[in-house]
């Protein structure tokens with residue numbers, strides 16, 4: 001795509017930008033910067049926020065999906081845009097997690113307040129999750145989410161909050177004057193609509209205005225310093241990061257994270273992942289009904305298509321119906337989708353109640369117990385269990401959610417804490433002509449289009465035409481899905497998970513219009529900030545076992561090699577160097593920045609080992625397998641890519657084991673291990 005980038009707004013010698021703001025059921029102070037203000041741009045530094053085994057993973061609601069190692073790291077990427085003298089600024093964070101929970105947001109805001117006073121507040125901080133389904137769970141204060149993550153897991157919550165705050169700190173310290181550019185383009189071959197039958201329920205006249213049942217457009221914001229050096233970018237594109245399917249046990253950032261990885265590796269040449277100043281965030285958008293598994297749904301037992309309204313198979317039912325990605329396995333699918341997204345961005349920069357179908361899951365990760373999508377009838381069996389265990393929904397709630405049969409009556413359940421939020425943040429940040437709509441969940445394709453259009457026309461009719469409106473998904477608090485009224489009637493997964501009922505979208509449209517108008521009128525209309533969300537006094541309520549002391553097999557110690565590498569590998573695709581160590585629980589290594597492994601190459605010139613890859617590198621995989629009597633193994637794999645420089649290499653492992661120091665105190669002791677040196681030869 002050779003179209004040149006467009007500057008947002010132009011001052012005399014510099015490009016100046018504005019921004020601002022929004023929030024809370026009704027928006028607060030709004031401002032739109034004039035051309036006279038200079039922009040300071042901060043740039044970001046990717047921050048390490050690795051989460052690790054064996055916290056349960058958040059996304060597929062599959063209790064068997066326990067972390068068992070690491071494929072790539074999870075990062076928080078922060079960007080701050082501000083006026084030079086004025087106090088107005090906005091923070092945008094894209095974090096490699098499933099979604100931002102209200103708990104995470106409240107704790108981040110609390111830390112920011114104690115560090116920066118009133119500089120970073122609820123009204124100028126947007127926190128967005130990329131929606132990877134292969135990250136940790138356990139960071140929610142609302143009870144529904146505790147089912148699959150076994151409660152509130154303090155270490156997971158803490159490392160997410162600390163990682164996000166740290167990335168904002170780094171951004172804050174590195175602010176520079178600069179310019180912003182915006183661009184758009186379409187990404188092909190990377191998505192399908194996973195609820196096409198719901199999409200078809202939208203009016204034909206509306207559908208005819210679009211060539212596809214998914215949004216193919218990518219919006220890109222590029223940051224450049226005064227000397228023209230590229231500092232970073234944010235890209236928004238609507239696709240679920242579910243290329244890694246629900247059988248995966250390795251923590252990773254999925255297709256969007258892989259796009260970031262490729263971009264940052266390209267710009268920070270010669271650096272290890274996580275190093276270098278260029279930061280590329282690939283953030284989520286209206287991905288509600290959008291799957292990356294482009295080959296579509298097939299029955300895993302018989303191989304026939306299950307592209308039907310219920311997504312079920314003749315034999316085995318809904319549990320057998322899974323969509324497949326473009327690749328031969330989930331790793332290759334992740335690579336292909338991530339690469340497509342990366343390549344588009346790269347080209348451009350050169351110049352509360354859940355329905356039965358909620359439990360059915362989607363073709364990207366089926367649910368349990370044979371629930372099917374498209375349920376508009378309740379099931380007497382499950383209804384009875386629901387009534388006895390959880391209480392029957394009130395007649396009022398039942399009527400309000402029609403035609404959704406209510407499975408979890410979360411809005412009326414309060415034990416031990418409420419199950420779903422009833423105070424929700426809505427937020428718009430305007431940076432020059434870019435309006436970022438921070439939405440609290442997963443908008444479907446058509447919901448997103450309606451919202452964007454409504455906001456755009458609000459800007460148009462209040463003297464601010466030509467705004468670029470983009471949806472930033474999974475922001476600030478998680479409220480599941482937002483489908484259109486028509487899609488809602490079909491009660492597939494996305495509709496069953498539209499927790500505030502059939503008019504959820506209309507309500508949001510009204511709120512975001514109000515925010516847009518206030519921004520367009522430059523704060524001349526006062527908006528009340530709305531009520532504060534509650535902060536529940538849940539410190540730790542977890543069923544996850546606490547860590548106890550560990551041991552090595554007889555005659556061995558932590559870090560000893562159990563299975564050695566071969567002496568020699570050829571530099572061809574498909575070769576995997578592999579070593580197994582006496583290991584320890586990765587949760588013991590609690591520092592956010594801890595690196596679990598290195599691939600090192602011997603240099604004859606300096607007679608020393610040089611690190612060429614780390615645990616965030618795509619070609620390395622770290623597996624942890626737990627045995628009995630406090631013993632466990634760690635296996636490190638290096639999938640040697642074609643083009644690897646021949647030479648002498650070794651694989652190293654860094655961990656901590658738990659040891660009893662006194663009768664009552666258990667401590668973490670660091671250790672390391674190394675494979676033998678091995679040779680990589682030309683093919």
Ligand SMILES: *[C@@H]1O[C@H](CO)[C@@H](O)[C@H](O)[C@H]1NC(C)=O
Pocket residue numbers: 031032033034522523
């Ligand atoms: C918008 O409002 C701010 C203060 O609220 C003011 O400084 C600025 O000049 C206004 N801009 C325009 C374009 O009216």
Ligand SMILES: *[C@@H]1O[C@H](CO)[C@@H](O)[C@H](O)[C@H]1NC(C)=O
Pocket residue numbers: 314315316317318369370
């Ligand atoms: C689910 O339903 C299918 C067909 O509707 C049936 O063949 C299968 O045995 C059921 N599975 C379970 C676990 O009940």
Ligand SMILES: *[C@@H]1O[C@H](CO)[C@@H](O)[C@H](O)[C@H]1NC(C)=O
Pocket residue numbers: 245246247300322328329330331
């Ligand atoms: C997930 O992908 C792997 C290949 O990477 C495949 O073997 C497995 O069957 C898939 N799981 C499901 C549930 O489709």
Ligand SMILES: *[C@@H]1O[C@H](CO)[C@@H](O)[C@H](O)[C@H]1NC(C)=O
Pocket residue numbers: 395
């Ligand atoms: C709910 O409606 C049903 C049927 O209309 C009625 O029998 C029942 O008493 C109502 N329950 C309440 C609590 O009003």
Ligand SMILES: *[C@@H]1O[C@H](CO)[C@@H](O)[C@H](O)[C@H]1NC(C)=O
Pocket residue numbers: 537
């Ligand atoms: C929170 O609960 C703990 C114990 O359950 C209690 O000790 C503490 O005082 C409570 N904190 C607040 C702020 O209520």
Ligand SMILES: *[C@@H]1O[C@H](CO)[C@@H](O)[C@H](O)[C@H]1NC(C)=O
Pocket residue numbers: 604
């Ligand atoms: C480096 O040293 C090894 C062992 O001494 C030798 O086999 C190899 O040829 C040397 N490589 C280079 C590039 O000098």
Ligand SMILES: *[C@@H]1O[C@H](CO)[C@@H](O)[C@H](O)[C@H]1NC(C)=O
Pocket residue numbers: 562563580625626627628631632633
């Ligand atoms: C660890 O590795 C050893 C040697 O390969 C093997 O015998 C043992 O079963 C492994 N233990 C676990 C928990 O994977």
